[in-house]
Amino acid sequence: MKTHALDLRDRRKSFGRLEEQVFDVLVIGAGITGCGIARDAAMRGLSVALVDRADIGAGTSSRSSKLIHGGLRYLAQGDLFVVKEAAVERRAVRAIAPHLAQTMPMIIPLRGKTDQAKMVAAMVAYEKLGGVAPEEAHEVWDQAELHAREPRVRSGKLIGAVVYPEYVTDDFRLTLANARSAASHGACVDTYARVETLLLEGGKAAGAIVQAALPGEDDAARVRARVVVNAAGPWVDAIRRLEDAAAKKKLQLTKGIHLVVRRERLPLDNTVIMATPDRRSIFAVPRDCFVYIGTTDTFYPQAEYWPGITSEDFDYLLLPASAMFDIEPLTGNDVVSAWAGLRPLLGAEGKSPSEISRRHETMEGPGGVLSVAGGKLTSYRSMAERVVNLCEKRLQRKSNPPPTAEEPLPGGDFAGGPEKLRSQLESLGLNPADSERAARLYGAEALEISSKDAGPAGEVRHAVECEGALTLEDYWFRRSARARFDVGPPSALIRAAEHMSALMGWSEDEQMRQIERCRNLHAEELKARAETGNQ
Numbered sequence: 361m362k363t364h365a366l367d368l369r370d371r372r373k374s375f376g377r378l379e380e381q382v383f384d385v386l387v388i389g390a391g392i393t394g395c396g397i398a399r400d401a402a403m404r405g406l407s408v409a410l411v412d413r414a415d416i417g418a419g420t421s422s423r424s425s426k427l428i429h430g431g432l433r434y435l436a437q438g439d440l441f442v443v444k445e446a447a448v449e450r451r452a453v454r455a456i457a458p459h460l461a462q463t464m465p466m467i468i469p470l471r472g473k474t475d476q477a478k479m480v481a482a483m484v485a486y487e488k489l490g491g492v493a494p495e496e497a498h499e500v501w502d503q504a505e506l507h508a509r510e511p512r513v514r515s516g517k518l519i520g521a522v523v524y525p526e527y528v529t530d531d532f533r534l535t536l537a538n539a540r541s542a543a544s545h546g547a548c549v550d551t552y553a554r555v556e557t558l559l560l561e562g563g564k565a566a567g568a569i570v571q572a573a574l575p576g577e578d579d580a581a582r583v584r585a586r587v588v589v590n591a592a593g594p595w596v597d598a599i600r601r602l603e604d605a606a607a608k609k610k611l612q613l614t615k616g617i618h619l620v621v622r623r624e625r626l627p628l629d630n631t632v633i634m635a636t637p638d639r640r641s642i643f644a645v646p647r648d649c650f651v652y653i654g655t656t657d658t659f660y661p662q663a664e665y666w667p668g669i670t671s672e673d674f675d676y677l678l679l680p681a682s683a684m685f686d687i688e689p690l691t692g693n694d695v696v697s698a699w700a701g702l703r704p705l706l707g708a709e710g711k712s713p714s715e716i717s718r719r720h721e722t723m724e725g726p727g728g729v730l731s732v733a734g735g736k737l738t739s740y741r742s743m744a745e746r747v748v749n750l751c752e753k754r755l756q757r758k759s760n761p762p763p764t765a766e767e768p769l770p771g772g773d774f775a776g777g778p779e780k781l782r783s784q785l786e787s788l789g790l791n792p793a794d795s796e797r798a799a800r801l802y803g804a805e806a807l808e809i810s811s812k813d814a815g816p817a818g819e820v821r822h823a824v825e826c827e828g829a830l831t832l833e834d835y836w837f838r839r840s841a842r843a844r845f846d847v848g849p850p851s852a853l854i855r856a857a858e859h860m861s862a863l864m865g866w867s868e869d870e871q872m873r874q875i876e877r878c879r880n881l882h883a884e885e886l887k888a889r890a891e892t893g894n895q
């Protein structure tokens with residue numbers, strides 16, 4: 361078997377495994393929170409089951425802004441603990457998965473001397489608190505340097521910029537890497553496995569009934585566990601209500617959207633911060649041949665996998681971008697893809713969406729279920745460590761945190777840094793753009809994937825045999841991110857479907873259904889494009 365292989369095709373077998381033992385820990389939800397917890401627990405030698413009603417990372421953990429924040433933005437909220445934690449955690453992600461934490465300068469434009477003094481003071485405080493390495497300290501660019509380094513920024517009314525390095529990741533792939541690492545340490549991982557009922561014995565949670573959730577399936581497994589962890593992100597309250605029908609709502613969901621435009625329409629080399637009329641900050645982040653612009657922050661009533669994107673959302677992001685950059689104004693037609701995600705924040709009476717703290721909290725229900733809500737992608741590892749410490753306490757074991765900040769994640773074990781990896785890929789015949797993409801998504805594993813088959817064929821095989829993909833959407837939207845960052849011909853989706861069909865044993869009808877689903881989801885995300893006032 362290949363290292364870290366997660367092949368979930370034999371559904372009977374994997375559902376069967378869920379019934380074979382009483383697990384130490386059952387984790388509900390395979391977003392970054394659940395996958396981080398499962399990895400930490402499995403590395404401590406606990407027996408772990410990790411189940412998700414959809415794909416790994418299908419909820420919020422594939423719809424973030426994809427930044428491993430150093431924590432500067434939390435300084436303004438006075439959340440010093442979060443600032444410190446974020447700074448430490450981003451170093452940890454860089455150590456275990458360098459390909460998933462690549463440095464990208466973040467430009468904060470300065471409008472005047474007062475602006476500059478405040479910003480520099482905040483930077484100095486942040487660098488001190490977070491123990492930022494000297495080579496990652498901020499710089500101040502004057503107007504001429506800003507113009508030279510990022511010529512599309514309208515710098516006429518600016519005096520310059522403060523610039524500091526942020527790390528850019530692929531949120532889904534970080535989540536997947538944790539799930540695969542958990543599996544290689546013995547965790548039973550099952551996707552399209554929906555928790556429908558919690559098992560309560562003497563009023564105490566003792567596991568769950570898990571229903572197979574792919575179309576046409578009716579298998580169910582009775583999973584028994586000593587500790588049940590609810591890491592269901594935006595659905596945390598729904599699981600809490602399975603434990604206690606009268607449980608009060610704890611979450612306040614807010615929606616954030618991102619729009620992707622071609623880089624030739626918005627030629628940037630760095631991430632640039634922009635101000636909105638309601639005095640929030642949004643940003644434009646270059647990625648491959650694209651730039652994505654995000655994000656909004658508005659209350660959203662219920663948990664959904666595909667929250668609607670409105671024409672107001674489009675305008676909210678496109679108008680400030682058109683004002684900030686010296687380009688032909690962006691219109692809805694420039695947007696090639698979009699995504700929306702829901703922040704599972706802990707409700708705070710009277711606060712606006714952006715004011716609600718991003719801290720996490722662990723709640724214990726009457727049946728003993730540990731529910732984890734709030735938090736960030738950035739600090740998933742330390743959050744997981746604290747939750748598993750609680751699990752060990754419950755299991756009456758001495759707390760023994762494993763080396764989660766040292767052991768590389770799948771793909772994270774390569775010497776010489778991303779630069780060397782990219783040149784090795786080029787020597788295999790990949791062009792520079794494809795090498796860059798492959799190195800960033802797959803890390804060291806890119807060498808094996810690309811040496812066998814060029815293009816989607818190798819990726820699809822790897823997705824199915826090693827990354828637990830079960831549907832075309834799993835590959836197209838999440839594992840490869842091609843739904844959002846690919847300008848290949850429309851036939852690329854069909855070719856990917858053909859490769860996947862052969863591996864999955866789909867009929868022609870099923871293959872067509874899988875393609876249609878991807879096309880419909882993509883069209884739905886862009887539906888509001890035609891109605892934007894910014895045409």
Ligand code: FAD
Nearest residue numbers: 389391392393413419420421425427555592593616737738
């Ligand atoms: P999720 O990823 O939603 O995972 C929950 C899982 O539970 C889902 O996969 C779901 O399918 C599963 N589930 C639900 N019900 C059941 C059930 N009955 N049975 C089994 N499984 C179930 N953080 C950062 O650090 N940096 C950023 O740049 C950043 N940007 C963000 C931008 C936006 C727009 C948003 C929305 C969030 C952003 N965040 C960012 C925050 C971060 O993305 C989230 O905190 C994190 O992804 C939450 O992960 P989670 O695992 O708790 O939830």
